[in-house]
Amino acid sequence: MSAHRPVLKVSGLTRLFGPGCDACLSSTGPEQETNRCVHCGTTVACADVSFDIGEGEVLGIVGESGSGKSTVAGCLAFDVPASAGEARLCTLPGANMFELDAAARRRLRAMEIGIVYQTPQQGLRLDVTAGGNVAERLLSADWRHVGQIRERAGNLLERTEIPRARMDEPPRIFSGGMRQRVQLAKALAHKPSLLILDEPTTGLDVSVQARILDLIQEIQREAGVATIVISHDLGVIRLLTERTLVMRLGRVVEAGLTDQILDDPQHPYTQLLVNSALT
Amino acid sequence: MIEPHLEVRALSKRFTMHMLGGASPVALDEVSFSVKRGTFLAIVGRSGSGKSSLLRCLYRRYLPTSGEIIYTAADGPVDLAAASDQEILALRRVEIGYVSQFLRATPRVLAVDVVAAPLLRQGVGIESARERAGEMLSRLGLAEPLHTALPATMSGGEQQRVNVARALCARPRLLLVDEPTSALDSETRARAIDALSELKDQGVTVVGVFHDQEAVDALADEVLELEDGAIVRHAAHDPDLPLISR
Ligand SMILES: Nc1ncnc2c1ncn2[C@@H]1O[C@H](COP(=O)(O)OP(=O)(O)O)[C@@H](O)[C@H]1O
Ligand SMILES: [Mg+2]
Ligand SMILES: [Zn+2]
Numbered sequence: 326m327s328a329h330r331p332v333l334k335v336s337g338l339t340r341l342f343g344p345g346c347d348a349c350l351s352s353t354g355p356e357q358e359t360n361r362c363v364h365c366g367t368t369v370a371c372a373d374v375s376f377d378i379g380e381g382e383v384l385g386i387v388g389e390s391g392s393g394k395s396t397v398a399g400c401l402a403f404d405v406p407a408s409a410g411e412a413r414l415c416t417l418p419g420a421n422m423f424e425l426d427a428a429a430r431r432r433l434r435a436m437e438i439g440i441v442y443q444t445p446q447q448g449l450r451l452d453v454t455a456g457g458n459v460a461e462r463l464l465s466a467d468w469r470h471v472g473q474i475r476e477r478a479g480n481l482l483e484r485t486e487i488p489r490a491r492m493d494e495p496p497r498i499f500s501g502g503m504r505q506r507v508q509l510a511k512a513l514a515h516k517p518s519l520l521i522l523d524e525p526t527t528g529l530d531v532s533v534q535a536r537i538l539d540l541i542q543e544i545q546r547e548a549g550v551a552t553i554v555i556s557h558d559l560g561v562i563r564l565l566t567e568r569t570l571v572m573r574l575g576r577v578v579e580a581g582l583t584d585q586i587l588d589d590p591q592h593p594y595t596q597l598l599v600n601s602a603l604t
Numbered sequence: 605m606i607e608p609h610l611e612v613r614a615l616s617k618r619f620t621m622h623m624l625g626g627a628s629p630v631a632l633d634e635v636s637f638s639v640k641r642g643t644f645l646a647i648v649g650r651s652g653s654g655k656s657s658l659l660r661c662l663y664r665r666y667l668p669t670s671g672e673i674i675y676t677a678a679d680g681p682v683d684l685a686a687a688s689d690q691e692i693l694a695l696r697r698v699e700i701g702y703v704s705q706f707l708r709a710t711p712r713v714l715a716v717d718v719v720a721a722p723l724l725r726q727g728v729g730i731e732s733a734r735e736r737a738g739e740m741l742s743r744l745g746l747a748e749p750l751h752t753a754l755p756a757t758m759s760g761g762e763q764q765r766v767n768v769a770r771a772l773c774a775r776p777r778l779l780l781v782d783e784p785t786s787a788l789d790s791e792t793r794a795r796a797i798d799a800l801s802e803l804k805d806q807g808v809t810v811v812g813v814f815h816d817q818e819a820v821d822a823l824a825d826e827v828l829e830l831e832d833g834a835i836v837r838h839a840a841h842d843p844d845l846p847l848i849s850r
Contacts, residue, residue, distance in 0.1 A: 379690060539712040546724070568689050582664060582689050589666040593622035600623065 331377035331415065332551040333401075333519055338374040338410035340396050343367025345408070353575065355594060360393070360574040370396040371575045374410070378519070381549035385566035385583060387556060387598070392572040394555045395443070398523045401553075402440045403430045416518050435465040439512030439550075443524035445504035448511065449496050455482055455507045456492035459514050466515035481510040485540060502533035506540065513544065520552040526561060538564055559602045563587060571595045607676060608638035609778065609809045610662070615671035615685070617657050617833075631657035633833040634671070639826075641676075642807040644800075646820045648847045649830035655813040658830065659780050661685070662811065663702045664692045675700075675778065697725050701776030703768055703784045706760075715741065715758070715766045716751045722774035740769040745795045760787050768796055772803060779803065781812035785819055797822045817847060 346365040371393035442448040459478035485506040526534040660666040673684040719737035829837040
């Protein structure tokens with residue numbers, strides 16, 4: 326069997342919002358039917374999440390709103406600190422990402438991790454030009470030559486189907502679909518080793534969604550970067566991923582091959598999810 | 605003696621349907637058989653007898669409930685029922701192909717690229733992947749202008765040719781096919797049978813669900829008949845026997 330070389334290995338990732346107590350984990354989760362600790366009021370946004378992703382692999386995380394998907398993404402992008410757990414990136418052998426100091430985190434985030442957020446406000450500065458948004462990312466990854474930065478930004482925007490002629494316009498005047506494509510250009514700017522797409526098409530019109538999903542697939546075929554796709558939409562997961570985690574109330578309830586999860590779901594919650602998607 | 609390429613031991617598949625009060629219908633009940641390398645095995649049986657479930661367990665689209673599926677891969681035996689998801693994906697990439705009844709096409713990808721995609725994942729260069737894809741599409745009788753059309757705009761039969769072409773082009777060592785010819789007209793069916801039979805000549809092991817006598821007569825070395833999730837017959841193909849015995 327060919328050896329599977331993980332690009333990212335996450336184990337026991339946990340994030341609490343609140344003071345936390347000894348009973349937080351045992352009093353929350355799918356069996357308890359809540360993610361809020363009755364003893365101390367803490368929200369267990371995600372707990373004991375473990376997975377790995379190989380080179381060129383696309384892993385899906387699916388689950389209803391509030392199940393903890395974005396918290397997992399946020400921890401990996403250092404937007405929120407993890408309360409417990411480990412994440413190891415192959416480009417930083419031996420180190421737990423979550424234990425790095427602030428400077429090393431900023432550096433890792435700039436050099437290795439690209440993310441597209443559900444809302445463009447999170448990922449873009451809407452009043453800075455599209456080209457400027459991409460350039461900012463290149464600057465933080467030590468690109469210095471202005472001409473090269475502009476050339477790369479223009480190419481990336483073109484690749485994500487934003488005409489070069491519009492690179493000096495701010496995303497504020499762009500449509501929802503265009504804003505997501507600027508986010509994608511920015512996320513890909515410095516060739517990240519990990520790409521995170523958090524609900525990249527949620528809230529967009531169906532035809533706009535289809536165009537972005539196609540684009541993501543094309544880029545995936547070309548670049549083959551290890552990717553996490555987060556969505557509440559099984560259609561998106563089916564299209565983009567080969568393996569999937571199903572989350573509910575902060576926990577992973579099922580993990581498997583995407584076609585197996587969809588055709589032969591095991592957990593009661595996954596069965597409900599798949600069945601309600603069909604009807 | 606030829607080693608078995610695939611050896612299925614006491615394979616069972618039950619579905620636990622939590623929404624139906626935990627009802628647990630049995631699709632396969634301790635099924636055991638083996639397939640020698642290069643054998644074309646036709647799975648037959650009435651609708652609901654477990655044919656597709658068996659095929660899907662072999663591809664791991666279904667998770668077997670118990671039993672073993674020992675597959676002899678290029679670098680040694682592996683139990684497909686217990687292998688990790690990543691091991692299964694690696695095998696699907698290079699060794700094990702699957703053709704469903706219908707193509708699930710992605711909207712903006714051209715037919716030739718749909719067919720070439722598995723080759724690219726195997727590391728074949730884009731030019732030669734496209735060339736091989738085009739040749740296979742032509743062999744299956746898809747007119748050249750359609751090679752660069754979107755499958756979503758094609759008829760069911762044309763889409764199915766793209767589907768079959770994709771699996772054949774990847775040159776798997778084990779090919780699983782679920783009624784690959786049922787959506788095809790008789791001329792195209794003959795072409796598909798032809799392509800499958802060439803694969804067989806190349807020593808590919810094929811396990812396939814078939815309904816039509818014509819395909820089974822042309823292709824099958826052995827026939828395995830299922831009834832209520834159990835094997836009622838596994839024998840060399842005899843064209844004088846009906847496909848379903850009872
Ligand atoms: N900053 C925060 N403060 C308090 N609770 C939060 C915060 N962010 C997320 N949560 C809670 O954590 C849980 C998981 O949220 P989230 O990760 O956003 O889920 P998803 O992305 O799956 O919709 C929810 O109960 C949410 O209300
Ligand atoms: Mg979210
Ligand atoms: Zn608590």
